[in-house]
Ligand SMILES: Nc1nc2c(ncn2[C@@H]2O[C@H](COP(=O)(O)OP(=O)(O)OP(=O)(O)O)[C@@H](O)[C@H]2O)c(=O)[nH]1
């Protein structure tokens with residue numbers, strides 16, 4: 001008799017069995033933004049909200065991301081029956097030129113801004129401008145998140161909007177939004193996911209989600 005092989009394949013998020021067979025669509029979302037913006041914390045927070053047993057992120061617990069992290073989030077009803085595959089990509093300057101390779105396969109982009117980092121807000125705008133101007137991001141929803149709103153010194157969302165106004169004009173033809181969040185406490189995170197999935201579905205003729 002042949003020895004039984006152990007399945008050792010690593011699987012970060014085994015998907016719950018309760019999902020019925022009609023749930024077959026997958027949309028790819030990329031979390032972009034400068035280093036220290038809170039992308040990994042946001043991904044961890046989303047996991048803790050939508051996946052059972054995923055722990056909530058703790059302040060300062062995430063080391064800077066050198067490559068990328070990915071999680072698949074099955075969205076609960078009444079949201080559309082879709083899996084959101086979220087990629088958190090390192091934001092250090094040396095890693096940013098790698099972002100372009102992900103644009104064509106993305107159904108939405110989430111650009112995370114550290115609202116407390118006033119010194120780099122212009123850099124942040126310049127980087128977002130490059131993302132928005134890239135040919136392969138044309139027509140896909142872009143969500144800008146003014147993160148770290150739990151911190152007293154953070155810029156208000158209206159102040160962030162002002163900085164990004166110039167870009168917003170160029171985005172007028174497509175779905176975009178600026179929302180205030182705290183990836184740490186979770187304020188605004190569900191609303192952000194809901195905005196994303198609604199816009200991805202609305203855009204499905206232009207960039208159809210994948211069949212699983
Ligand atoms: N107070 C507060 N701190 C936050 C929040 N989000 C992230 N942080 C902190 O900000 C720091 C950076 O967070 P990360 O999630 O590692 O940032 P990142 O965007 O993934 O950074 P890179 O991987 O270098 O691109 C950590 O100390 C987090 O705990 C937030 O909403 N509020």
Ligand SMILES: [Mg+2]
Nearest residue numbers: 039040064065
């Ligand atoms: Mg990170």
